[in-house]
Amino acid sequence: MAITIALAGNPNCGKTTLFNALTGSNQFVGNWPGVTVERKVGKLKGNKEVEIMDLPGIYSLSPYTLEEVVARTYLITERPDAIINLVDGTNIERNLYLSTQLMELGIPMVIAVNMMDLVEKGGDRIDTAKLSGKLGCQVVEISALKGTGIMNAAEKAMMLAKEKKVGPPVHKFSVRVENVLERIESKLGSGIPEEQKRFFAIKLLERDDKIAEKMAFVPDVSPEIEMIEKEMDDDAESIITNERYVFVSSVTECCYKKNGKGKLTVSDKIDRIVTNRWLAFPLFAVVMFLVYYISVTTVGTWAAEWANDGVFGDGWNLFGLEIPGIPALVETILNRAACADWLQSLILDGMVAGVGAVLGFVPQMLVLFIFLAFLEACGYMARVAFIMDRIFRKFGLSGKSFIPILIGTGCGVPGIMASRTIENDRDRKMTIMTTTFIPCGAKLPIIGLIAGALFDGAAWVAWSAWFVGFAAIVCSGIILKKTKMFAGDPAPFVMELPAYHMPTVGNVLRSMWERGWSFIKKAGTVILLSTIVLWFFMRFGWVDGSFGILEAEQLDNSILAKLGGLFAPLFIPLGWGDWKMVVAAITGLIAKENVVGTIGILFGFAEVAEEGEEIWGILAGSVSAAAAYSFLIFNLLCAPCFAAMGAMKREMNNAKWFWFAIGYQTALAYVVSLCVFQISVWVSAGTFGIGTAAAIMLVISFLFLLVRPHKESRRLLWEQSLRQQY
Amino acid sequence: MKTLREVPCGRKGKVSRLTGEGAVKRRIMDMGITKGVEVSVRKVAPLGDPVEITVRGYELSIRKADAEMILVELLPEEA
Numbered sequence: 001m002a003i004t005i006a007l008a009g010n011p012n013c014g015k016t017t018l019f020n021a022l023t024g025s026n027q028f029v030g031n032w033p034g035v036t037v038e039r040k041v042g043k044l045k046g047n048k049e050v051e052i053m054d055l056p057g058i059y060s061l062s063p064y065t066l067e068e069v070v071a072r073t074y075l076i077t078e079r080p081d082a083i084i085n086l087v088d089g090t091n092i093e094r095n096l097y098l099s100t101q102l103m104e105l106g107i108p109m110v111i112a113v114n115m116m117d118l119v120e121k122g123g124d125r126i127d128t129a130k131l132s133g134k135l136g137c138q139v140v141e142i143s144a145l146k147g148t149g150i151m152n153a154a155e156k157a158m159m160l161a162k163e164k165k166v167g168p169p170v171h172k173f174s175v176r177v178e179n180v181l182e183r184i185e186s187k188l189g190s191g192i193p194e195e196q197k198r199f200f201a202i203k204l205l206e207r208d209d210k211i212a213e214k215m216a217f218v219p220d221v222s223p224e225i226e227m228i229e230k231e232m233d234d235d236a237e238s239i240i241t242n243e244r245y246v247f248v249s250s251v252t253e254c255c256y257k258k259n260g261k262g263k264l265t266v267s268d269k270i271d272r273i274v275t276n277r278w279l280a281f282p283l284f285a286v287v288m289f290l291v292y293y294i295s296v297t298t299v300g301t302w303a304a305e306w307a308n309d310g311v312f313g314d315g316w317n318l319f320g321l322e323i324p325g326i327p328a329l330v331e332t333i334l335n336r337a338a339c340a341d342w343l344q345s346l347i348l349d350g351m352v353a354g355v356g357a358v359l360g361f362v363p364q365m366l367v368l369f370i371f372l373a374f375l376e377a378c379g380y381m382a383r384v385a386f387i388m389d390r391i392f393r394k395f396g397l398s399g400k401s402f403i404p405i406l407i408g409t410g411c412g413v414p415g416i417m418a419s420r421t422i423e424n425d426r427d428r429k430m431t432i433m434t435t436t437f438i439p440c441g442a443k444l445p446i447i448g449l450i451a452g453a454l455f456d457g458a459a460w461v462a463w464s465a466w467f468v469g470f471a472a473i474v475c476s477g478i479i480l481k482k483t484k485m486f487a488g489d490p491a492p493f494v495m496e497l498p499a500y501h502m503p504t505v506g507n508v509l510r511s512m513w514e515r516g517w518s519f520i521k522k523a524g525t526v527i528l529l530s531t532i533v534l535w536f537f538m539r540f541g542w543v544d545g546s547f548g549i550l551e552a553e554q555l556d557n558s559i560l561a562k563l564g565g566l567f568a569p570l571f572i573p574l575g576w577g578d579w580k581m582v583v584a585a586i587t588g589l590i591a592k593e594n595v596v597g598t599i600g601i602l603f604g605f606a607e608v609a610e611e612g613e614e615i616w617g618i619l620a621g622s623v624s625a626a627a628a629y630s631f632l633i634f635n636l637l638c639a640p641c642f643a644a645m646g647a648m649k650r651e652m653n654n655a656k657w658f659w660f661a662i663g664y665q666t667a668l669a670y671v672v673s674l675c676v677f678q679i680s681v682w683v684s685a686g687t688f689g690i691g692t693a694a695a696i697m698l699v700i701s702f703l704f705l706l707v708r709p710h711k712e713s714r715r716l717l718w719e720q721s722l723r724q725q726y
Numbered sequence: 727m728k729t730l731r732e733v734p735c736g737r738k739g740k741v742s743r744l745t746g747e748g749a750v751k752r753r754i755m756d757m758g759i760t761k762g763v764e765v766s767v768r769k770v771a772p773l774g775d776p777v778e779i780t781v782r783g784y785e786l787s788i789r790k791a792d793a794e795m796i797l798v799e800l801l802p803e804e805a
Contacts, residue, residue: 499785
């Protein structure tokens with residue numbers, strides 16, 4: 001008989017660590033609330049019959065945030081056989097608040113008090129036996145990180161699941177509330193099992209419409225609600241929340257002994273510096289500089305050069321041993337096998353070149369991922385959100401939007417996924433729409449190519465790319481928040497600041513590998529396929545009226561040229577109406593890493609290094625500096641790669657919003673590139689044409705949208721109207 | 727009676743009432759800010775907002791606009 005055990009608990013209480021320990025799986029654990037954004041399933045180590053479900057971290061079973069709705073919908077409708085409720089021992093009061101709600105579900109439950117080692121180290125004591133008695137449910141002590149007690153917790157849960165016995169929850173609220181609940185329970189009718197009655201009674205009292213929708217029979221409880229609200233002078237939802245905390249406080253008072261009073265913890269001491277009034281921003285700048293300096297310029301460059309010029313180039317040196325590059329190796333093999341010329345071309349110029357361009361980029365990404373994983377795991381991300389909130393709110397985002405954007409500098413896909421922790425729907429959508437404006441790791445080669453080919457490798461090109469990306473986020477925020485779609489008040493920004501801790505090496509490496517691996521997988525699948533298709537489209541075409549394979553100098557007749565030519569006129573105002581550039585931009589949709597590789601192939605090079613040094617000269621000869629910069633801007637801002645688009649679609653969960661986001665990104669990219677090209681041509685060459693006039697018009701209307709007066713609606717009005725709808 | 731916003735850094739307040747309603751209020755209460763609980767203001771963010779508070783033994787960051795919804799009784803300074 002298969003058993004499903006769900007892991008539930010507050011964000012950041014160690015659920016994913018426990019999940020990994022129980023299943024032997026490799027999920028990344030970060031130290032900011034909300035790392036698990038989707039539920040994950042694994043099999044218990046040593047017992048394939050038992051399925052472990054890792055739910056997103058929640059503070060409550062309220063109907064207000066996406067994660068809470070995901071978690072509670074699962075718990076209510078799919079009803080796992082047992083719950084392990086993970087409780088952070090260092091933060092027991094707030095954690096037990098959720099426990100009181102979970103216990104009402106009528107599902108067998110074990111409470112596992114986590115981080116017991118930290119509790120003891122701090123000199124505090126938790127009396128788990130007493131706790132168990134007070135809560136009417138089994139309590140075990142564990143340390144998910146060290147693996148102590150975890151199997152005990154799992155076995156207890158399995159036993160409970162087999163017994164299938166659950167009594168009604170033992171915790172009681174004040175007499176007045178209990179009386180009302182009793183009356184509601186009696187109205188519920190026989191359709192609801194005894195052990196779940198209390199849950200539904202409470203939800204009805206709280207006016208939780210989402211639960212009411214799921215009930216076959218909804219009794220009218222408005223007289224009860226009215227009575228209790230009048231009697232206790234508060235709204236019913238708050239009354240219940242209050243009652244829960246009163247109960248929890250009474251429990252912790254007798255089971256929890258705190259030792260160190262008023263002592264500054266290490267975390268406090270770090271925070272004194274990290275969020276210090278004067279030091280916070282300089283420190284943040286230094287951290288960001290170090291991350292990018294190391295991963296992009298020093299170690300990153302070294303790693304990328306090794307991968308591109310060595311492994312995918314002319315070969316490299318291992319302790320004096322000459323190891324040939326992969327292209328040369330493949331060529332030798334193909335020559336030996338007396339392979340047909342066209343097939344050799346497909347494999348070398350198409351597949352090896354395209355995939356190599358992507359893979360050559362992996363070492364640099366891995367270095368970047370190590371840093372991001374470290375920052376996530378140690379607890380710094382939450383502090384960044386804390387110090388940045390004031391700024392981001394001005395753009396219609398929240399401090400939490402910074403986490404997705406920061407992760408987005410590595411890769412947009414996890415960045416977009418991280419937006420789930422933002423409670424407010426409006427802020428979240430805005431974050432999803434704007435996160436990919438920031439240059440992700442895969443866009444760095446494009447920057448390198450353009451900077452190298454046309455700007456003598458000037459550092460300002462890279463910096464301006466960051467600036468443009470950031471400015472796009474800021475301006476989009478300001479413009480969009482004034483539109484009807486995003487009208488409303490800023491959402492509450494309530495965020496836990498977790499204690500710092502040193503990330504484990506395994507955890508950091510795991511995160512690095514997980515993200516790096518998805519890149520490599522992409523290279524082996526989507527990119528490999530697209531290079532093959534691209535190669536065929538490029539090598540086949542019509543010469544003198546007959547369709548066939550093309551010679552190297554006949555590429556202008558290829559299918560690809562025809563396709564690119566179809567779209568090319570659209571991009572003439574942007575300065576790069578050449579079909580080759582257009583095709584490069586289109587292949588960028590498959591993966592941004594593709595752009596450089598495609599340009600390399602189209603300009604007739606079998607293999608280009610990451611930043612395409614070989615084609616710098618040719619590229620400089622075929623496009624102007626203004627056009628190249630406009631090409632760069634377009635590729636930075638337009639719709640992201642398919643993988644990121646997929647993430648956007650999933651997170652928006654709404655086709656209309658998804659297409660609006662893609663359309664907005666592409667339109668913005670087009671407008672900005674057009675303005676950049678037209679105005680720089682006007683300034684440098686002095687030619688004024690229709691394009692210039694259009695660009696100036698666009699700039700003026702853009703500025704208008706940016707500064708147009710906007711009446712901030714008064715806070716709470718929006719909330720009220722939302723409530724009145726029900 | 728003061729709002730939590732007016733509590734100076736380093737001081738404590740006892741929550742006496744929460745104004746506002748709906749998702750915002752529920753969120754704040756879910757985090758443990760309920761009637762009768764002691765809240766101490768730890769720090770103001772470098773740009774003046776949000777503030778960091780300690781409630782029920784953990785650190786929470788909350789915007790000043792939201793802190794305005796929390797009415798507190800200022801507790802005397804500890805020696």
